[in-house]
Amino acid sequence: MNSPLTESIEATIDVHKVRNELQPIPREKVDEEPRLLFRRSSRVQRLTGVAIRSIGSYVPSRIVTNEELEQRYGFEEGWVKRRTGISQRRFAGEGESTSDLAVEAAKRAMLAARVAPSDIDLLIVGTFTPDFTCPSTACLVQDKLNLDAPAMDLQAACSGFMYSLATGAQFIATGNAKCALVIGADVNSRIVQPDDQRTAPLFGDGAGAVILGAGEADQGLVCYQLGADGAGGCMLDRPAGGVTQPLTPELVAAGKHFLQMDGRNVFKWAIQAVTESIEVVLEQAGVTMEDVSLFVLHQANIRIIDHAMKVLSIPRSKVYNNLDRVGNTSAASIPLALDEAYREGRIQRGDLVLMCGFGAGLTWGTGLFRW
Ligand SMILES: CC(C)(COP(=O)(O)OP(=O)(O)OC[C@H]1O[C@@H](n2cnc3c(N)ncnc32)[C@H](O)[C@@H]1OP(=O)(O)O)[C@@H](O)C(=O)NCCC(=O)NCCS
Known part of the structure; x- marks a missing residue:
């Protein structure tokens, strides 16, 4: 007889089996029904x-x-x-x-x-x-x-x-x-x-x-979510230069060592991932939009940020953007914007700051931080 643990492992394997039938998504097929393939998560953690x-x-x-x-x-x-x-x-x-x-x-x-x-x-x-x-x-x-x-x-x-x-x-x-x-x-x-x-x-x-x-007991990540969906990896990747495809003159001539981006589908994924992740984090933290002092979202495209603001009814006055001046600086994006916002006096002790990053992997990370 199976123990509950075995059953739970088998259930997990079944889920993987189903997903494995979907992946990897061939580049030419990503267009077909990308929304169905995006992984969603309601898993959150707290770390204060x-x-x-x-x-x-x-x-x-x-x-x-x-x-x-x-x-x-x-x-x-x-x-x-x-x-x-x-x-x-x-x-x-x-x-x-x-x-x-x-x-x-x-x-x-x-x-x-x-x-x-x-x-x-x-x-x-x-x-x-x-x-x-x-x-x-x-x-x-x-x-x-x-x-x-x-x-x-x-x-x-x-x-x-x-x-x-x-x-x-x-x-x-x-x-x-x-x-x-x-x-x-x-x-x-x-x-x-x-x-x-x-x-x-x-x-x-x-x-x-x-x-x-x-910090004090109330400071830190009141609620956060880190997520990954490797099935979408080919939407934003550098195919050559790793051990799967070591660099050759032919690959370099074909530009395969450069970042390749299926921008339109990354866009569709991002608007979904950002809004859903923010919603889950705020809900699980038991916090409303009004309780959050500042939103610092990954600076990739103003239309992704605008979409999140519209869907989640976030007022513009609570969003800090600098992408106009620096573009998408990947891992630097959030701390760069955070630094500017802090120096402008936009963050005080006790404030709730919502940060949200998303990108290649696919990966995302949303954190509600009590300053
Ligand atoms: C590359 C890019 C600038 C190209 O712009 P573009 O050619 O004008 O394409 P759009 O961004 O308008 O459209 C992308 C898709 O999203 C759809 N879309 C746009 N706004 C939407 C919305 N509010 N809701 C749902 N779908 C939307 C568009 O209809 C389009 O789908 P289609 O190709 O099936 O017609 C843009 O797609 C982009 O910024 N992508 C994300 C890049 C990125 O941020 N990469 C780094 C991630 S860390």
């Missing part, structure tokens, strides 16, 4: 007793406007602004890598929290544009900052900061870390095909960092 002690951010100095890209690559005039809300982005300079941006953001966060390198006992870098495949970018940052701390990369693309924040917070909540440096950093300008009008102009480079420490 954690405080964000400070935030820091950094963007490279080089500003790249839409007009510059339109002239250089012959992109349709006004398309990027019209379809995404992005006017300009920053590009890392020659010789400037993800770890350099991460270090600058980290220094600013450390200064703001008056934290010395010797105080930091955990380093997490959320990035999907590492300096090298190996060693990790976190190890490079650890060395540049001279930290005595474990250091690891966390790859969850544009959800990288939310995944890293939740991971760092676990160490703080258990007391296994007292002072965690959590960074989101990406140099997207080097992974996009420069003349791909539907992908390249959406992305920019940047880094954001937070220092986490023990």
Whole structure:
């Protein structure tokens, strides 16, 4: 006779069997009925007793406007602004890598929290544009900052900061870390095909960092959800350069090492994932829209954010956006916007801040943080 555990495992396997029949979704088939294939989740967690002690951010100095890209690559005039809300982005300079941006953001966060390198006992870098495949970018940052701390990369693309924040917070909540440096950093300008009008102009480079420490019992992630749906992985991927398809001159000539994005279907998935995830988190936290002081959503496309605002009836005054100036900076997106919002006085102790990241994987991460 089966035990309840065996039955539950078998039920899980059945679910996987059903899903396995659906995946992988062939690129040409994603268009057919994408909504049916998107995974939904109602799983949430709570992790309090954690405080964000400070935030820091950094963007490279080089500003790249839409007009510059339109002239250089012959992109349709006004398309990027019209379809995404992005006017300009920053590009890392020659010789400037993800770890350099991460270090600058980290220094600013450390200064703001008056934290010395010797105080930091955990380093997490959320990035999907590492300096090298190996060693990790976190190890490079650890060395540049001279930290005595474990250091690891966390790859969850544009959800990288939310995944890293939740991971760092676990160490703080258990007391296994007292002072965690959590960074989101990406140099997207080097992974996009420069003349791909539907992908390249959406992305920019940047880094954001937070220092986490023990907080009051009410502070921290009042409710959060981390989600993944690998069946949609081929909607946003870099097919070559891993061990499945190591780089060859032919693959490079075909541009297979660049980010490939099925933007229209990513868009459809994103508007669903963002609204559903925010709804679940607020509902499970027992919080209404009015209780939330500020919404900081991943800065990918203003139309995705506008859609969420409309469906969830979020007033514009409660949403912080900077994508007009920086574009989609992937893992840096949320901490960059958070830093600006904080410096503008938009976040006070006790406020509830809703952060939501989403991106390749597919992955998403939504957190309601009591400041
Ligand atoms: C790439 C991009 C700018 C191209 O824009 P576009 O060609 O104008 O296409 P749209 O975004 O308007 O439309 C995408 C699809 O969503 C649908 N759509 C748009 N608004 C919608 C809404 N409110 N509700 C439901 N569907 C909607 C459109 O009808 C279209 O579907 P179709 O291809 O079946 O006609 C845009 O699709 C995009 O930003 N995608 C997401 C990219 C992204 O954020 N990537 C990073 C994720 S981290």
